[in-house]
Structure formats: C-alpha cells, structure tokens
Amino acid sequence: MKLYSYFRSSASFRVRIALALKGLSYDYVPVHLIKEGGQQFSPEYKALNPASLVPALQEDEGSVLTQSLAIVEYLEETRPEPSLFPRDAAGRARVRALALSIACEIHPLNNLRVLGYLTKTLGVSEEQKNAWYRHWVETGLATVEAMLSGDARTGTFCHGEVPTLADVVLVPQIFNAQRFNCRLDHVPTIMRIHEHCLTVPAFAKSVPAEQPDAE
C-alpha cells in the first residue's frame, strides 16, 4: 500500500495511527501542502484524488481510498484484526460519534484553506484568525470531554481498554490544539487519554515529527 500523506495533516495522522495499530506496512508518499502552491493541486495528485486533500491510500492493485474516516472503516473491513471498533453496535455508534464530533465539528473549521479564506478573502487579522481557531477547538473539545467524562464506557482509552477509532481521531486533534496554544485545562479526561495513547508505540511512531517529510 501507498499512503499519500503530509506530516502535519491531522487527517493523514489518523490513518497513520490506524495502519500502525493494525501492524500494516506501507510506502510513505509525501504531498507537501504548501510548497509549489500545494502539491495536492498537481494534475498527478488530482487524478488520484479529485478533492486535492490528503490522505489517500492506494492498494497495490491500484484502487484509491480517500477521506480518513472512510479509510479507517475500510481497513477495519479488509484487515479486521486487531479491531479498532467495539464489539457491540451501541459501542460502535458511540466511538463513531466521538470521532465525528472531532472530524465534523472541530477539524473542518481549522484546516488550511478555511484559515486562508479568513485572512485572504475576509481580511481578518492574524489575531482574529487564531481566536477563531482556538474557539472551535476549545468549545468542540469541551463537548467531547462531556461525552467522555459522563459515560461509564470511557476507560484508559476513549472507549474501554483498547484503542478505537475515537482515539485515532482524538490524538491528532490534540496535536493541532497544542500547536495553536489552545486552552486544554478544561478537558482533563481527554488529556489523560491523550497522554496514555502516546505511550502506545503505534501512536508514538505516527506523530508528525517522526515522519519522513517532517520539517
């Protein structure tokens, strides 16, 4: 398999963690989101992924998968062990809801093109842009904290004692939050889980600084 990835992309980071948790090896193909006006806009990459987003995962037979959460579900279906989902339908729904609470409610508001629109098209200041970033991270994580702290199914990880899709999505979001100096003292359950995840080799080797294209 080939993973088209950018070291700092948190969607790429999610897939790196999932691949590592499942013990799958892959070729890392860097796609630099800033250099050359963004390599994701090259005709070669657009042919692979019309959305011009990373990550994309290519199987050896050629098929291409996009959208990080769809890729994790695909890996789960095609390489089921170890599973990244609970055994019961209600548990799986909870794990997916936690993941989507980050992937739909926090992350999309803070990606590069959105921040670019704010500064370039709407002319907001650097300070206002950073306040926007922190607002969505801090309020969004407060929701996730409530979902975690108010539910007995929360364990060492987001759901019980083994990593799931929820942890796969949570950890990259905390890296982003820390990079932008977001407040995190209001989300102690999240931070406890985050720190525990980083003791797991599959998470530790997937962090941005450990990637071949890290700067």
Added chain:
Amino acid sequence: MKLYSYFRSSASFRVRIALALKGLSYDYVPVHLIKEGGQQFSPEYKALNPASLVPALQEDEGSVLTQSLAIVEYLEETRPEPSLFPRDAAGRARVRALALSIACEIHPLNNLRVLGYLTKTLGVSEEQKNAWYRHWVETGLATVEAMLSGDARTGTFCHGEVPTLADVVLVPQIFNAQRFNCRLDHVPTIMRIHEHCLTVPAFAKSVPAEQPDAE
C-alpha cells in the same frame, strides 16, 4: 424510537431519509434551533446530547445515539435490510468518502453557529456571509461532482441503482444549496441524482416542508 429533529437541519434530514428508506417508524420530537435562544441548549436536551446538536435518536430502551453518520451506520448494523451500503468493501469506502466529502468538507462550514460567529464575532457583512456560504458549497460540490462523474460505479443513484448513505447525505446538502441560491449548473451529475432521489417516497417524505415542525 424517538427522533429529536429540526425540520431545516440537514443532519436531521439525513437521518429521516435513512429511517424512511429502512421503513422504520419513529416519534418526531421537534427541537427548535432558534426559538427561546435555541432549544438544543436546554438542560433537558443537553442531558440527552451534550453537543447540543440535532439529530439525536433514542431507542425505546433509552440509549441515545448522536451524530447523523454514526446513527445511519448504527441503523445499518441493527436493521440491516434494506441496506444503505454496497456489498463490497471498496464500494462501501467510496460511499463513505462521498458522504464525508459533504459532511466534513461542506456542511460544517455553513451551520448556524459558524455563520453566527462570522457575523457576530468577526463582524462580516450579510453579503460576505452569503459569499462564504456559497464558496464552500460550490467548490465542495464541484469535488463531489468530479468523484461522481469520473467513476463508472455512479448509477441512477450516487453508487449504482439503489440509494446509499451517499444519497442520504447529498440530498439535504442540495436543499441547503438551493435555499442560499448557490450555483448548481456546474454539477449536472449531482443534480440528476438529486432529482431522481426526490421521486423516491422515502426521500420525498423526509424533506423539511413535510415535517411536523415546518414553518
């Protein structure tokens, strides 16, 4: 089952379509997102869903499901027929990627609280707010159009000849696009599929105007 819904919420609309496609009946509980400062912020609703978002689906035994895509996956697992997913893993990955291309890349940028932040906190004009809305819808749908028009698996519906999760997410997004007068002449495949979906009773009865809380 009880569905906590707002007639205009496109995330609620997705779940209404999925429930209707599966022939499931439910009690409709309206949650007005604007009246009384937003009924989703009431202590009663927050106890049900700490995210203060609609929809939420409550099973008769009490368990509560949140996040529309997680709810559809849960319905698929607990009430598998008729299926809203293709039989093959690659097909399921494609359908999920189409759904997430709308649910993560378009919809989050245009929901009420984001538009509120733009006007109230950043002080952008009504005209700039509408331009923002249309920008993300029009560019995001162009990506979805490329994913659909460039793939032989696209059929009468987004994927083949039966409705899937991709159609469940697409149709509500087109309703939003039309409400905000977005350009749609650049996405002919999408519009063909959208119009076909609306000939299917499960879609037709799930539209905002048909809901008990419609205004």
